[in-house]
Amino acid sequence: MTNIKRTPLADVHETLGARMVEFAGFWMPVSYGGIIEEHLAVRERVGLFDVSHMGEFIVSGARAREFVNQIITNDCSKLEPGAIQYTAMCCENGTVVDDLLVSAIDGDRLMLVVNASNIDKDWEHIAGFDRPGGVEIENASDGFALLAVQGPKCREVLHSSPLFDGLKQQIDKIPYYRGFTFEHDGSEIFVSRTGYTGELGFEIFLPSVKAVTYWNEILRTGSDFGIKPIGLGARDTLRFEASYCLYGHELDENTSPLEAGLGWVVKLKKEQFCGIDALRAEKKNGPARTLVGFELEGRNIARQGYAVLTDGVAVGHVTSGAFAPALAKSLCMALIKRDNKNQERMFEIEIRNKKVPAKLTPLPFYKSRSK
Amino acid sequence: MDFDTMRFSKEHEWVKVDNGSDVVTVGITDYASGELGDIVYIEFPETGQEVKISEPMGTIEAVKTVADLFSPVTGTVKEVNGAVNDDPGIVNQSPYGEGWFVKIEMSDKSELEGLMGKAEYDRMVGKE
Numbered sequence: 001m002t003n004i005k006r007t008p009l010a011d012v013h014e015t016l017g018a019r020m021v022e023f024a025g026f027w028m029p030v031s032y033g034g035i036i037e038e039h040l041a042v043r044e045r046v047g048l049f050d051v052s053h054m055g056e057f058i059v060s061g062a063r064a065r066e067f068v069n070q071i072i073t074n075d076c077s078k079l080e081p082g083a084i085q086y087t088a089m090c091c092e093n094g095t096v097v098d099d100l101l102v103s104a105i106d107g108d109r110l111m112l113v114v115n116a117s118n119i120d121k122d123w124e125h126i127a128g129f130d131r132p133g134g135v136e137i138e139n140a141s142d143g144f145a146l147l148a149v150q151g152p153k154c155r156e157v158l159h160s161s162p163l164f165d166g167l168k169q170q171i172d173k174i175p176y177y178r179g180f181t182f183e184h185d186g187s188e189i190f191v192s193r194t195g196y197t198g199e200l201g202f203e204i205f206l207p208s209v210k211a212v213t214y215w216n217e218i219l220r221t222g223s224d225f226g227i228k229p230i231g232l233g234a235r236d237t238l239r240f241e242a243s244y245c246l247y248g249h250e251l252d253e254n255t256s257p258l259e260a261g262l263g264w265v266v267k268l269k270k271e272q273f274c275g276i277d278a279l280r281a282e283k284k285n286g287p288a289r290t291l292v293g294f295e296l297e298g299r300n301i302a303r304q305g306y307a308v309l310t311d312g313v314a315v316g317h318v319t320s321g322a323f324a325p326a327l328a329k330s331l332c333m334a335l336i337k338r339d340n341k342n343q344e345r346m347f348e349i350e351i352r353n354k355k356v357p358a359k360l361t362p363l364p365f366y367k368s369r370s371k
Numbered sequence: 372m373d374f375d376t377m378r379f380s381k382e383h384e385w386v387k388v389d390n391g392s393d394v395v396t397v398g399i400t401d402y403a404s405g406e407l408g409d410i411v412y413i414e415f416p417e418t419g420q421e422v423k424i425s426e427p428m429g430t431i432e433a434v435k436t437v438a439d440l441f442s443p444v445t446g447t448v449k450e451v452n453g454a455v456n457d458d459p460g461i462v463n464q465s466p467y468g469e470g471w472f473v474k475i476e477m478s479d480k481s482e483l484e485g486l487m488g489k490a491e492y493d494r495m496v497g498k499e
Contacts, residue, residue, distance in 0.1 A: 019408075300414065
């Protein structure tokens with residue numbers, strides 16, 4: 001076993017009695033009490049997540065956008081300071097290396113936020129591209145902590161904390177997928193209105209040394225609003241209900257962003273990006289598979305890898321499944337052969353030698369009123 | 372909780388013996404429910420179904436995982452606890468009480484001898 005990394009908050013999680021597991025090389029909390037309870041706390045009130053395992057790469061220089069734009073499928077050439085973009089980056093064959101956020105911290109600095117499990121692979125991928133003059137890249141993952149405050153009460157929690165004094169206007173006004181920086185004790189902190197829960201929420205990028213202070217303070221002031229610390233278990237069920245892709249489930253190097261329903265972040269009119277030729281060809285013929293949602297009969301859970309059948313023939317596989325806590329239904333996402341996507345068709349999911357009827361249901365499964 | 376009247380299987384089921392009756396109550400241990408995490412659905416055997424010691428008689432769906440439900444004894448299922456599927460959370464809250472699973476009429480009571488007492492079971496899970 002290689003060394004398991006600890007986020008700056010690992011001790012705090014252990015003290016809170018979290019159930020800890022190794023995830024993507026990090027020692028992370030799965031849950032502090034129960035996953036369902038934590039899930040509902042975020043849907044109904046507010047939750048605090050330590051997601052410091054996520055990777056952060058800083059790309060700096062006047063031509064930073066030009067550099068990143070040749071790597072990602074989305075178009076960041078006009079990303080204004082404070083603007084954030086969700087994107088995929090692909091291999092030459094058009095399959096997904098990772099999905100990530102590109103945040104324009106300011107005029108000549110971009111932050112790429114990547115999945116923890118892909119930090120090393122992504123870094124190698126990005127370092128393989130030619131850099132225009134003056135562009136520097138830094139893997140700043142170890143220096144950053146990342147907290148997420150998510151749920152309809154998140155604004156109130158931040159307003160009530162002295163750590164966010166003087167930021168009320170910005171917290172209230174900041175649009176979805178925008179961020180702002182502020183200084184605290186000489187450190188730069190980036191707050192963005194982003195998240196992975198489907199609720200109104202903020203993510204706070206801060207130096208590792210400040211993580212414990214911010215965590216404790218947000219939990220303290222959040223207690224008036226019923227805040228709970230939330231582990232990776234509920235993070236997964238929340239993103240699943242909101243039908244966000246998770247790398248290793250809906251996305252991988254065998255899947256194209258067009259198949260996974262991410263066509264909206266694939267800008268084929270761009271002059272060039274890694275994978276553009278393959279994706280243009282795929283778009284022309286239509287992707288072979290498509291990501292769909294199913295509602296299952298009964299309460300068995302369709303888990304990753306289970307076969308999707310129609311007329312007894314396998315037409316795809318489950319990418320993620322759960323008993324959705326806020327919807328109280330057994331749901332799954334699946335990649336199926338595209339020509340089988342037909343509302344009239346009957347489907348079955350093979351759950352341990354049992355064929356469970358399933359019907360197509362639109363994605364996302366859950367849409368918040370608060371976001 | 373009167374653990375003296377209970378026996379435990381290595382698959383983490385408990386068996387409660389009611390005063391010399393052939394019908395025993397079966398559930399999963401606190402340790403097992405903790406390891407599984409939030410339980411969302413139990414696929415029970417049918418009433419009247421014959422079950423065999425150490426063989427699967429159903430499945431337990433938890434948020435993060437699925438596990439076989441093993442029968443700790445051989446016999447016939449007399450009753451299943453329907454309340455569990457109305458609120459599976461009671462298995463996590465009260466694994467030895469409200470969260471019981473099934474009642475089984477044993478066909479061979481000597482099987483109880485092969486199961487563990489509480490102290491022995493605790494030692495086993497301590498070692499796992």
